[in-house]
Structure formats: C-alpha cells, structure tokens
Amino acid sequence: MKALVKQKAEPGLWLVDVPEPVVGPGEVKIRVLRTGICGTDLHIRKYDDWAKSTLTLPLIVGHEFSGQVVEVAEGVEDIQVGDLVSGEGHIVCGKCRNCMAGRRHLCINTVGLGVNRDGAFAEYVTLPASNVWVHRIPVDPDIAAIFDPFGNAVHTALSFPMVGEDVLVTGAGPIGLMAAAVATHVGARNVMITDVSPERLDLAGKLGVSLALNVAQSSIADGVKQLGMREGFDVGLEMSGHPQAMRDMIANMTHGGRIAMLGLPSEEFAIDWSTVVTSMITIKGIYGREMYETWYNMSVLLEKGLDLSPVITDRFSYRDFDAAFDTAASGRTGKVILDWSDAAPRA
Template sequence: MNGKMKAVVKHHRGYGAQIQTVEIPQINEDEVLIKVKATSICGTDVHIYKWDEWSESRVNPPYVFGHEFSGEVVEKGSKVKNVDYGDSVSAETHIVCGKCSQCLTGKAHICKYTKIIGVDTQGCFAEYVALPAANLWKNPKEMLYDVAAIQEPMGNAVHTVLSGDVIGKTVAIIGCGPIGLMAVGVAKAAGAAQVIALDINNYRLNLAKQIGATSVINSKNEEPLQAVKQLTNGDGVDVVCEMSGHPIAMNQGFRMVTNGGRVSILSLPVRPVELDVTNDIVFKGITVKGITGRKMFETWQQVSALLHSGQVDVKPIITHHFSLEEFEKGFELMIEGNCGKVVLYP
C-alpha cells in the first residue's frame, strides 16, 4: 500500500511529540500491514515522551513510537500463512532473533538481540503499522478493539504475578499504574488469599478496589510496612510484585516480603537502586525474579483465557479514550496519574 498516514512522532531529543504526516510503511514477504484500530499509552511511552535518562540512552528520534495496539490485517507478504485479510490482531512487541541460545531453548522473551516495537523500530501510534507475521496474535472477532489493544501490557502483569505460585498466598502489588491494576485482577483470579495494593494515588487505589484488591494502602498517608504487618499477622507478604520503579517503594517491597517469599520486579527504575542484600535477600532466603515482556506465547494464551473466561475484567481499567490527534491529553493524564489505561484511536 502506498500513500501517507498520520502518526505520533518522537520528533526530537527532548520533551513531547508531534502529529506528523509520514509514509505508510512497506512490508516484506514475511510481514503484515495492519490498519490500527486502537492503540494504548504505556509507561515506556511516557518515559520516551518525557525524555528521561533511560529514553535518552535508548531511543533515536525522529521515529513513530507506541507499541500496544489492535487492528485489522489489510496487506500481507507472500510467505505469510498464519493470518489473513480482515483478521483482528494484536502483537507480541518483542522481535527476537530465533537463533540465540535463549530463543533455541524456549526463552525467546529474553532473547539477547531483542528489538522492541516502538522503541527500537517504528511503532503503532499511527494509522498503519508493519510487523513480522510471526509476532501477531489473532483476536476473537467479538473482542473489543480497546480491550484487544491492552493484551500486551496485561501479559506483563500475568508474567509478573504468575512467575511463581500465588494460590492461597498474600500478594502485594506495589505501584497501581495500569499494569499494576491488571496485576491485582490477575492475582485475585489466580487464587491469592489477599491482594494488597500500594500506591500514593487515591484515584488508582480506588480502581484497584474495583479490580479486586482486598486492601489498599496509600503509602503517603500511612506507613506501608506497619500496615502490611498488621494485615499479615506480623508475617509479611508471600509475594511482592514491584511495579513502581521508585527506590523507596522497592526497598519497602524487599522489607515487607516474608522469609522464603518472592519478589518479582517488572518496573524500570531510571537509576541504580541500593538494596540491603544481606538482610533483605540472603538471610531471608527469598527468590528475586526480573520480569521482561511476556513468555512467547504461553503468556498470551493465559491472557486470552483470563479475558475470555471473564475471570479478569479489564474494562474498568480503560478510563479514557481520545483520538490520535489528542495524544497530548492522554500523555498528560498518564504523567499526572489521574487515569487508568488511555486508549487512542487513529
């Protein structure tokens, strides 16, 4: 397909982005062109928009960013067999090499040569996006486009929560951004006895209650370690899912986990974090897991099943809808924290 399209472009090495008219991407024989129906703003996109230390060291403007979306297949390469014209699709956003030792042993999600859509390649804040067919996930026709667009970040939540057992356990979700909110719902659906949500934003803590948190703690208004101690009869939590990236909150997570517990970290602190390894990790005998992306495609199957069964309802998390041209409103809401998931429509 030839022609022009509108897109949100990270246009310079500084704050913000611009709506621009750019070329519709051309596809190779193993790629698919997708008409974007809905795209959502991720915390990673906010890093890029704000131009913090991480994004400054990672991305190279100008380029189209964004990586969470759903859309319709409108063109496919000659070698593409897994999807057809008109299919509703979303995408695994990690483009992997398929040849390194990780890829060859079932751990493609930690491929050494991963490229991330909208970070290392052209993204989906646009009318069209071109992607390898191997990265596509076919959606049920009845799935709403906004729900389909947030399966990728929900996969992060599923991977984080289910990187160990949670049945009958007490789980603390630190950081109730959109993925943290999804993690609340996943932990509850997976059989956690208690799901404690911690944040300093009452708007998002109220959303956490709607999604299934059994307790919420505003860490600005009460001492979180003492509050968790009271909720767990002095034992601490069995599982911590760290979603905030804040050094103080991360330290609190390691201090509140019980001996022999687990801390799974999805967040991306922009600077090194100092931890008391001796007392909070070694002597407690805990398991620490770094979480990146989704298991390909095990996590996608889990996400699809949780949504299809109704065990996790993500609709309350999708709080705002804007046109693509109104992207600045969406980013400002994300920066302020007065929202759940923000969806844009090209």
C-alpha cells in the first residue's frame, strides 16, 4: 500500500510502498478516506528538535483521519465492516491508576498514533477497537477526519461553563477557530478571537464570533471596549502557545476568571503570577480529548447544527502531499485535508 513515511533523519516525508498492516487481537483495520494535517505532522516533516528526540524511524505519520472499516478481529463487538469511523489517536495502557479510574485521557503510558506507532497517512491503518469511534449519524468524511483536533477544541472550550459568559480565544488556527465556534454555539455572550493572520480572522467571522481582532493592529483592551464590556473576560481559551498571548489574556480576565490552555509553548516563559493570585484566576492545562465524553459531545454538537465546514479551507490528493504540507505550514489557512479515496481499493 501507499503511505507517507518519515524514512530519513532529515527534513521531508516520502510517499512509498509499504506492507499493509495486519489486524491484531482486539483490533480493527480501516481503509483511510481522508486525513487532516496537524501541527505535529509539520514538526515531523521539518524534523525539528522535538521530532529528533521523539521519533523512531522509519515511521508512517498521521493521526487525524476518517475511513471505512474493512476487517475486525475476532471478538470485536459493535463495529462492523463498512462503518464510517474516526480514530482516537491516544492509545492507552488500561492498567495505570488513571486508566483504572476511568480517566484514560490522563494515562501515563499513552502511545501516540503516527508518533510512537505507525499512523494514518496510508491506505490502511489498524487501531485497537476501543480507539475506534463509529459515526452513528451521517457525517461528511472531511469533517470526520478532523474529529481529533475538533476534540481538542471541544475539550478546551467545555472545560468551564460557557452559557452567558464573555470568552477570549487567543490563536485563530484551526483548533482555535473550532473552539470559538463551540463557545458561540453553546451560548457564550461575547466570543472574541485574536490572531495576526487576516485570512484566519476572516474565517473566524464566518463562524459567528462577536469580534475577530488583529492584535498586530489593536489590543485586547481595545476589543473589550468595542464589545461594550464593563469587566474582563470570564473564560479564556489560550490556543496559540505564544507568551504574549498568555500575558495579555491574564491581564484582561475578570476576577475569578478561568483559563484553559491548549497552546503548547516552544520554551518556558514568565507570566504575571501576582495577577493570577490576586485576581484568583484558574489556569487548566489541556491535552488531547477526554475518552470518550469529548467524542460524545462532538457528535452531539454536530447533530444539533454546529457547522465546521468553514474551518476546512484546502483539499489535496495524497499524491500532492508536499503542496498540502506547504499550505498548512503557511499559517494563513484553516484545516488542510488529504484525500485518499482514490487510492487502490482492496483486492
């Protein structure tokens, strides 16, 4: 089968022929239809310091995907050949303290699809049945392919109550855009999103935010005035990993404000801890998705009319992966999708 492989310890990815994966005990084999390009995939392609210290090569990359089930191992229940599915890319041990307590998203032994084991940028992928999410209601395969990052957005946005609250989202990348859409959909009063990319801020406008603010031109305090707010933000969703974004967010929170931080900084940085303490601000780190409450929430949000289609801005054949990766790395787009549906069908 064809697969995108990190073959060499240098920048780049290679489209090569590799053996089809074999279904193991308790696993499901899936014919991949669509994949989404993630920031992690960009790091792997670039082969930066994180990639050098994390990956064992060669590796099939990719963890955002949708596909159709073609084979299930004996004993697997509730998953049928032909089902449209997405995959939870964090594979947990099931035996550590958090797993045993039902907090699987906190598993200390998590293995990442497309990072620690062969991933989904391929014609076929296998996963433990417990990591396969079957779409019981109709979902476009493009949308199903971004359930992983959509889950990050939902996990972040729903960490704190949203109804009637004023919400600040810093970072209008694809996950920030989806988090802003969720906040608006579930009843936040004002949702302001910030970025420096006019293209991404234009996308935010299509998702119904109250204000898409270019922080290269205006301050968050200016945005507060534009919205007619008398106090700071109740909830902050930090999606950029940028030090100044976090500092500005803290400076514009109301007393008792709550911040969910998904953005991953590239290095340590200082913040105003005096304000955090004296304003009694809560900061919560977010990683991945709650298994599988977030997945249930995602499906219901779509069922109840949340429209994520504006977030997907570019589609490419998997054969044009280099152009797709260049587009995703530009920082000016929404989600970039690779289409694998024209790959050779299974004999």
